Amino acid sequence: MFLEQVACAKSSLAYLFGCAGQGLAIAVDVHAGDEATFMTMAEQRGVRIRYVIDTHIHADHVSGGRRLAELAGAEYGLHDSDQGLPFEFLPLGDGQILRVGNVSAQVIHTPGHTDDSICLAVTDHSRGDAPWFMLTGHTLFVGGVGRPDLHGRATEMAEKLYDSIFGRILSQPDYLEILPGAQAGSVCGGGISGKPCSTIGFEKKFNRSLIGKREDFVAQVRDAVLPEVEEMQMIVRANTGRAM
Numbered sequence: 080m081f082l083e084q085v086a087c088a089k090s091s092l093a094y095l096f097g098c099a100g101q102g103l104a105i106a107v108d109v110h111a112g113d114e115a116t117f118m119t120m121a122e123q124r125g126v127r128i129r130y131v132i133d134t135h136i137h138a139d140h141v142s143g144g145r146r147l148a149e150l151a152g153a154e155y156g157l158h159d160s161d162q163g164l165p166f167e168f169l170p171l172g173d174g175q176i177l178r179v180g181n182v183s184a185q186v187i188h189t190p191g192h193t194d195d196s197i198c199l200a201v202t203d204h205s206r207g208d209a210p211w212f213m214l215t216g217h218t219l220f221v222g223g224v225g226r227p228d229l230h231g232r233a234t235e236m237a238e239k240l241y242d243s244i245f246g247r248i249l250s251q252p253d254y255l256e257i258l259p260g261a262q263a264g265s266v267c268g269g270g271i272s273g274k275p276c277s278t279i280g281f282e283k284k285f286n287r288s289l290i291g292k293r294e295d296f297v298a299q300v301r302d303a304v305l306p307e308v309e310e311m312q313m314i315v316r317a318n319t320g321r322a323m
């Protein structure tokens with residue numbers, strides 16, 4: 080398999096990964112304006128982008144996902160809770176597996192930062208039948224977690240975030256690598272490291288947001304004071320095709 084992590088504007092991290100042998104790839108969390116870069120990356124590797132995924136409807140940057148999917152002849156995927164948006168997309172259900180050659184990405188629904196947040200557990204079947212890394216979107220960062228307050232209902236969303244992180248992510252093996260959707264400087268979470276990757280085991284031990292007692296986690300995450308997201312209304316309108 081191959082994997083590329085791309086540092087983008089607004090401290091975001093996007094990804095291109097897949098199977099070089101069979102020439103198929105998946106792109107994740109691509110910004111508007113970066114579509115040509117991803118097309119060039121795919122061309123240089125001799126792969127065709129089969130799926131373009133956004134780990135959630137972003138509020139901090141305009142997505143290039145739909146445009147890249149058009150250019151590449153790929154399917155654009157979002158979690159199936161986004162159904163009803165005024166454009167066609169591949170609705171991704173919890174547990175669904177996207178296969179590109181020897182590589183697969185399993186969808187894990189992890190609401191909390193947003194209702195539609197997903198992670199992707201990625202397996203290289205030429206190495207083994209268990210996931211090697213997880214793209215954690217804006218659910219779990221290196222050193223932090225996704226903020227739950229962007230669309231209101233902060234307490235309820237912080238509770239969902241707890242269940243997603245502790246129930247669906249930290250239950251994975253300690254050796255599993257995590258590759259988040261943003262690094263230090265992002266407004267989508269607090270305490271985020273400038274190191275763009277980690278492991279489940281390291282985060283369990285040293286991520287200060289991961290307080291095991293549910294009510295303490297909820298209170299800390301809900302009450303964290305984070306900067307406002309600039310131009311959020313415009314960005315969400317662009318990413319959903321409708322007003323908030």
Ligand SMILES: [Fe+2]
Nearest residue numbers: 137138217267
């Ligand atoms: Fe986000």
